[in-house]
Amino acid sequence: MGxxxxxxxxxxxxxxxxxxxxxxxxxxDRLARIAHAATTPxxxxxxxxxxxxxxxxxxxxxRIVEVVPETRDAATLVIRPxxxxxxxxxxxxxxxxxxxxxxxxxxxxxxxxxxxxxxHISITVKAVADGTVSPYLVHRTRPxxxxxxxxxxxxxxxxxxxxxxxxxTAGSGVTPVIGMLRNLFPSTDEGVLVPERSRDLDIxxxxxxPSEPDSIFRRxxxxxxxxxxxxxxxxxxxxHGVLDVADLASLVPDLAERTTYACGPGGLLDALExxxxxxxxxxxxxxxxxxxVVAGEGGTVTFGRTGxxxxxxxxxxxxxxxEGAGVLMPSGCRMGVCYGCVVPLKEGxxxxxxxxxxxTAVPGETDPAGVLVQTCINAAAGPxxxxx
Amino acid sequence: MTTIQKKTDNPIxxxxxxxxxxxxxxxxxxxxxVIASRGxxxxxxxxxxxxxxxxxxxxxxIVLLASVFPPAWLVGTAGLSVAKILENMEIGHNVLHGQWxxxxxxxxxxxxxxxxxxxxxxxxxxxxxxxxxTYTNVLGKDNDLGYGIMRVDxxxxxxxxxxxxxxxxxxxxxxxxxxxxxxxxxxxxxxKKKKLKDPEFQRRLKGVLTKIRKQATKDYVVHPALSxxxxxxxxxxxxxxxxxxxxxxxxxxxxxxxxFPEGVETFEKRSIExxxxxxxxxxxxxxxxxxxxxxxxxxxxxxxxxxxxxxxFPDLPSNRYAEVAPKVKAxxxxxxxxxxxxxxxxxxxxxxxxxxxxxxPNGWLAxxxxxxxxxxxxKLYKMTTGGPKVRRAIVAMDKRAAGERRAA
Numbered sequence: 166m167g168x169x170x171x172x173x174x175x176x177x178x179x180x181x182x183x184x185x186x187x188x189x190x191x192x193x194d195r196l197a198r199i200a201h202a203a204t205t206p207x208x209x210x211x212x213x214x215x216x217x218x219x220x221x222x223x224x225x226x227x228r229i230v231e232v233v234p235e236t237r238d239a240a241t242l243v244i245r246p247x248x249x250x251x252x253x254x255x256x257x258x259x260x261x262x263x264x265x266x267x268x269x270x271x272x273x274x275x276x277x278x279x280x281x282x283x284x285h286i287s288i289t290v291k292a293v294a295d296g297t298v299s300p301y302l303v304h305r306t307r308p309x310x311x312x313x314x315x316x317x318x319x320x321x322x323x324x325x326x327x328x329x330x331x332x333x334t335a336g337s338g339v340t341p342v343i344g345m346l347r348n349l350f351p352s353t354d355e356g357v358l359v360p361e362r363s364r365d366l367d368i369x370x371x372x373x374x375p376s377e378p379d380s381i382f383r384r385x386x387x388x389x390x391x392x393x394x395x396x397x398x399x400x401x402x403x404x405h406g407v408l409d410v411a412d413l414a415s416l417v418p419d420l421a422e423r424t425t426y427a428c429g430p431g432g433l434l435d436a437l438e439x440x441x442x443x444x445x446x447x448x449x450x451x452x453x454x455x456x457x458v459v460a461g462e463g464g465t466v467t468f469g470r471t472g473x474x475x476x477x478x479x480x481x482x483x484x485x486x487x488e489g490a491g492v493l494m495p496s497g498c499r500m501g502v503c504y505g506c507v508v509p510l511k512e513g514x515x516x517x518x519x520x521x522x523x524x525t526a527v528p529g530e531t532d533p534a535g536v537l538v539q540t541c542i543n544a545a546a547g548p549x550x551x552x553x
Numbered sequence: 554m555t556t557i558q559k560k561t562d563n564p565i566x567x568x569x570x571x572x573x574x575x576x577x578x579x580x581x582x583x584x585x586x587v588i589a590s591r592g593x594x595x596x597x598x599x600x601x602x603x604x605x606x607x608x609x610x611x612x613x614x615i616v617l618l619a620s621v622f623p624p625a626w627l628v629g630t631a632g633l634s635v636a637k638i639l640e641n642m643e644i645g646h647n648v649l650h651g652q653w654x655x656x657x658x659x660x661x662x663x664x665x666x667x668x669x670x671x672x673x674x675x676x677x678x679x680x681x682x683x684x685x686x687t688y689t690n691v692l693g694k695d696n697d698l699g700y701g702i703m704r705v706d707x708x709x710x711x712x713x714x715x716x717x718x719x720x721x722x723x724x725x726x727x728x729x730x731x732x733x734x735x736x737x738x739x740x741x742x743x744x745k746k747k748k749l750k751d752p753e754f755q756r757r758l759k760g761v762l763t764k765i766r767k768q769a770t771k772d773y774v775v776h777p778a779l780s781x782x783x784x785x786x787x788x789x790x791x792x793x794x795x796x797x798x799x800x801x802x803x804x805x806x807x808x809x810x811x812x813f814p815e816g817v818e819t820f821e822k823r824s825i826e827x828x829x830x831x832x833x834x835x836x837x838x839x840x841x842x843x844x845x846x847x848x849x850x851x852x853x854x855x856x857x858x859x860x861x862x863x864x865x866f867p868d869l870p871s872n873r874y875a876e877v878a879p880k881v882k883a884x885x886x887x888x889x890x891x892x893x894x895x896x897x898x899x900x901x902x903x904x905x906x907x908x909x910x911x912x913x914p915n916g917w918l919a920x921x922x923x924x925x926x927x928x929x930x931x932k933l934y935k936m937t938t939g940g941p942k943v944r945r946a947i948v949a950m951d952k953r954a955a956g957e958r959r960a961a
Contacts, residue, residue, distance in 0.1 A: 203775045205767045206667035211660075212611055215604060267596030269657040500833070502867055503682035504651035504663050520585055537654060537664060 218311060221248035225314045227261075230285060232306055238292040239337070239381045240303045241277060243285050246314060250286070253317030255279045255348040256341045256426075258451075259288065262313030265301045269313075271530060272298050273453070275341035275428075276317060277382075279348020289381060291337040321428065321451035329422050330366070332395075333437065335373040335408075335429030336381075341451055342370065342428060343382045350394040352385070357392035368395040369417055373429065376403045410436040421446060428452075460514040460523050461547040468492050468553045469511060477545045482518060483508075484540040492553065494540060501542035509535025513549025518542050556692055557839065558821040559708065565835065567889055576888055577831030583880050584866050587873050591655060598872045599653050599661060603644060610636035618780045620788035630792040634799040640669050641804055642855025647871045649674055650682060654868075672734040673764045676757060680737045686867050690812055690840030691820045697812065698819065700725065700732065701741045704911045706819060711914045711944070713937040718912040719905075729801035734761050772797065803853075806901055807844070811860040814842045814903035816893055837864035838885065843878075843894035850897065851875060861892070914944075916951065 200209040210223060218226050227244040234240045253259070258275045274288035281287075292303040321341050323330075332342045349363045370389075374380035380401070390397035398416050400408050410433075414420055421444070427437050428451040441448040462479035466486050477486035484506055487494040497505020501519060514525040515538055523546055526536040535552050557563060568576075613632030620626040645668035647653070653661050667674050680696070688694035692706055699705040703722060704715045725732040735741070738761055743754050772793035780789040818839040825836070844850065844858035851858050851874075859874035862881055869877070885892040895903070910918045914936055921929040936944050 199775065202767070202770055203779070205771050206669060206764075207607075212607060215607055215611070264593070264596060264656070264658075266592040267594075267656055497679070497683035498687040500687065500830075502686050503678070504654065504868065505678065505683050507651075507654075507664055519581070520588065522588070532657060532659070534659075536657065537662070 219245070219247040223247060223249070225249055225316065227286070227312050227314045229306060229308050229310045229312060231308055234303075235289060235381050236291075236379055238303060238379075239289060241287050241289045242302060242306065243287045244312065244314075245285050250284075250314070251316050252280055253286070254322045255345040256322040256451075257317040257319040257344075258321075258341065259286065259317050260315040261288065263298060263302065263306075263310075265298055269532070270298045271313075271532060273529060275319075275321075275344055275451075277340050277344045277347070279344060279351075289337070289340050289343070291381060319451065321426065321449060323426075324424075327366070328424060329419070330368045331417055331420065331423040331425045332368065332370045333373075333425060333427040333429070333433075334370065335433050336375070337453065338428035338430070338451070339372060339382050339386075340428075342426065343385060346370075346389060346395065347385070350389055350392070352388065357388050357394055359392060359394050363394070366394075369398065369423065370395045371398045371400065371408075371413075371416060373400045373408050373433070374402070376401050408433070410440045413440065420444075425449070459547060460516070460525065464513070464545040464548045466545050467548070467550040469550055470553055479516070479544055479546065480518065481544055482541050483515065483538075483543055483545060483549075483551070486545070487540065487551075487553070494553070496541060499541045501539055504539060506539050506541045507537045508540050509552040510538045511535040511550045511552050514546040515543040515549055516546040518544055556706070556708070556821045556824075557818045558824050564818065564839065564891065568835075572888065573831040573835055574829065575831075576884060577829070577834050579884055580834050580865060580881075581830075583877055584869065587866070587869050587877060591870065591873075595870050595872060596656050599644070599648075599656075599870070602639070603661070606636055606639040606644060610640070614776060617776065617785070617789050617792050619783045619785055620780060620792050621783055621785040626788050626792055630795050630799075633792065633796040637669060637796055637800040638803055638853060641800055642807070642857065643852055643871065644855075645670070645674075646855050646857075649678055651868045652870045669768070670733070671730040671761070671765045671768055672737050673760050676737040676761065677733065680739075682867070686864070688825070689837055689864060690818065691822055691825055691836075693822050694825075696736065697808075700736055703908065705813075705907075707911070707915050709911075711936075715912045716937065719909050722905075722908050726802050726805035727798055729805040730797065731765070734765065737761075807854045807857050809904040810844055810897065810900040811841060811857055813907055814893065814895070814900045815907055816891070816903075817842045834865060837861070838881075838890060840864070841893070842900060843892070844897050844900050845894045846897060848875075858897075861894075914948070 197209075203209075204212060213220065214223060217223075219228060225247050227246040227250075229242050230245050231243040232240055233243065253276050255276070258273045260271055260273045262269055262271045264270075274290060276286055277289045278285075278287045290299050290302045292300040319341075323345060332345075334342050346368075349366065351358050351360070370386060372380065372386055374383075377383065377399075380386075380399070383399075386395070386397050386399070389395045400416075402408075417423065424447045425437070425441060426449045427434055431452055434450045434452055437448060438450065463477055463481070465474060466477045466483060467474050468487060468490075471492055473487075473490050473492050475486050475490040477483065484494050484496055484499070495506055495508065497503040499506070510524065510526045512526050512528050514523050516523055519542055524536060524538050524543065525531070526549075540551075557565065609632055613629045613636055616625050616632065617629035620629055645666065648661055648666045649663050649668070651663040654663050659665055663678070685695055685697045690698065692698065692708075702725065703718045704711065738754070738757055743749060743751070748754055773790055776793060777786045777790040780786055818836075820836055820840070825832075828836070838861060841860040841864045843861050844854060846858055856871035856874050857863060859871075859878055862874040862877050863871070865881065866874075866877070882892050913933070917929065917933060932947065936947055939947075
């Protein structure tokens with residue numbers, strides 16, 4: 166039938182245009198210069214944000230318009246993105262910045278709807294037991310809350326002519342897949358629709374969850390199965406036992422004909438990678454939590470830009486460790502008062518020598534530019550990397 | 554004022570080294586409590602404050618577009634003055650102290666914030682956060698004592714040029730943002746050391762001049778120009794000039810009240826060698842003075858009305874100083890120290906009184922009464938015009954007379 170291109174929204178990004186990069190001397194440019202001269206040291210955006218933070222040209226933000234509970238510890242947040250939202254391909258994820266107890270936290274969540282007619286986007290969050298952000302998003306967020314966004318990103322997307330597919334999803338790993346499936350098979354009041362463009366697809370969904378009530382999107386998957394859009398193979402740990410990758414062949418007899426897309430915890434993905442490697446089968450994976458920072462006493466301190474690596478004890482301020490290794494470290498009062506020694510921590514953990522408080526930086530979760538920490542009163546608490 | 558080390562009646566003589574360390578631990582505990590309870594409410598405070606200030610400034614500048622009409626001029630100038638005060642003190646000073654860095658908001662952070670004042674944030678942070686807060690009230694190290702243009706201690710020899718210091722102080726107050734810019738540049742010291750050509754100084758000077766140019770263009774060219782349609786170019790210029798003066802005078806006054814009123818202690822340079830954390834805390838406690846007043850006073854002063862609490866905990870969110878103040882005062886009482894707090898007029902008068910007192914030879918102001926005024930004035934004239942020898946002779950004469958009085 167030839168190549169099918171799945172519907173995509175306009176993915177042309179519309180970035181803010183810096184001053185002077187339009188034809189210099191143009192009326193627009195002149196007006197922009199006057200506006201900047203009138204607001205210095207702020208920028209016009211700082212005043213416009215008072216009125217419409219979602220306007221075109223502003224930093225990308227979104228407003229939560231609806232919070233829909235899915236299970237007792239998971240909820241879908243429907244978000245109206247700012248005017249510069251460039252759209253997404255189903256399966257991609259979005260980084261969301263949200264203030265929890267006053268602190269800006271960033272997390273990545275899969276987009277659980279294909280591009281919607283109302284232009285909104287949605288993410289589905291499962292509250293992790295000792296998490297900082299997910300319990301807040303699931304239980305305490307109110308519609309109207311402003312969040313910060315980055316443009317959609319990720320490679321976990323379907324090829325143009327996908328052929329026969331196997332989706333292996335575990336727990337919240339179902340979220341990117343449900344985004345893809347909802348885009349292929351829209352849900353209406355009369356049930357799931359199998360439109361013309363999706364008629365030729367052959368999809369098996371192997372969904373793993375701890376138990377049936379805890380299975381996010383159980384009803385959506387069952388509806389897709391009932392409409393014949395997919396063949397659902399549901400595995401619940403409490404009924405069927407934990408999934409053994411060796412059983413795949415019996416659960417999915419024509420496994421060798423299918424391209425596998427898998428999303429779930431690291432253990433399952435590692436096992437699948439090994440299995441598919443040995444069998445020579447195509448596999449695409451998406452993993453959510455890559456790095457977990459375990460704090461310790463002292464550690465290897467890496468200064469990313471200069472390339473210097475030094476071992477530091479648990480009671481040695483990073484400032485001294487760096488200076489001892491010949492790194493040019495900014496400093497001031499050397500007693501924690503003046504913030505003249507602040508440096509970005511890209512990865513790892515440091516401990517405040519005055520209070521014992523830990524500050525951690527997890528790439529992908531905390532700010533990509535790093536977490537700013539004072540080096541004169543913090544010591545390494547495990548391996549850490551600074552942007553210096 | 555005499556440094557604490559030279560006082561006959563030392564206010565900390567009764568404290569042992571262990572007392573001071575215990576005091577440090579108790580203050581650390583107060584600090585830990587605030588840090589543990591920082592959260593959404595505090596974040597909401599600063600965000601609301603910033604929103605309010607920006608709205609007020611925007612509204613005032615819009616009103617000033619028609620400033621040729623006197624009511625518009627008055628309302629606009631008043632609004633803009635308040636907006637500039639809030640921006641400079643409760644917001645700018647505190648954000649640049651790192652008080653809100655914990656929020657990890659790149660727009661409200663000590664490393665990215667720039668403020669509506671002639672001096673660039675980075676330069677101010679060096680002289681304020683690093684120098685003033687580390688060397689608070691140490692003679693010869695803390696240049697906030699007198700800003701290098703005034704005599705601040707009886708120990709400094711008197712010279713006739715100090716007679717002008719009330720005037721210099723007032724002029725500095727009116728144009729405080731430029732005074733601070735020169736101060737942060739260490740202009741005086743650089744000129745003295747003839748280091749004007751130094752590349753590092755030139756770089757910082759360029760930065761300051763750029764900031765001044767942008768600020769002046771905004772307030773004295775762009776906004777007046779925008780008011781041309783209503784014929785308000787000059788009124789808007791005057792309005793903006795006035796608002797800046799008001800902000801300068803207000804911030805200077807509050808700052809003077811922080812360390813200058815009579816009774817606030819100063820310290821010898823040598824005394825801070827090997828200073829422990831407890832001793833640093835103690836120096837902050839004795840070297841600062843509070844302004845007592847309403848909530849409005851606290852916000853208008855950028856919570857520098859809680860100068861003592863600010864100096865103990867410069868990086869704690871300013872909205873928490875009021876809550877922490879009773880606990881701090883309790884520690885003053887417990888350790889037998891004087892908590893300097895008085896209403897604004899009293900503190901300001903006291904600070905100016907000191908400026909005037911030290912502009913004159915030691916003891917002159919205290920001795921002079923209506924009855925001996927003529928002879929005092931003659932003495933002052935002699936000291937002013939006589940030259941160093943005459944001054945030394947008169948000072949020696951006074952010392953002998955004082956000695957005889959004591960013996961009698």
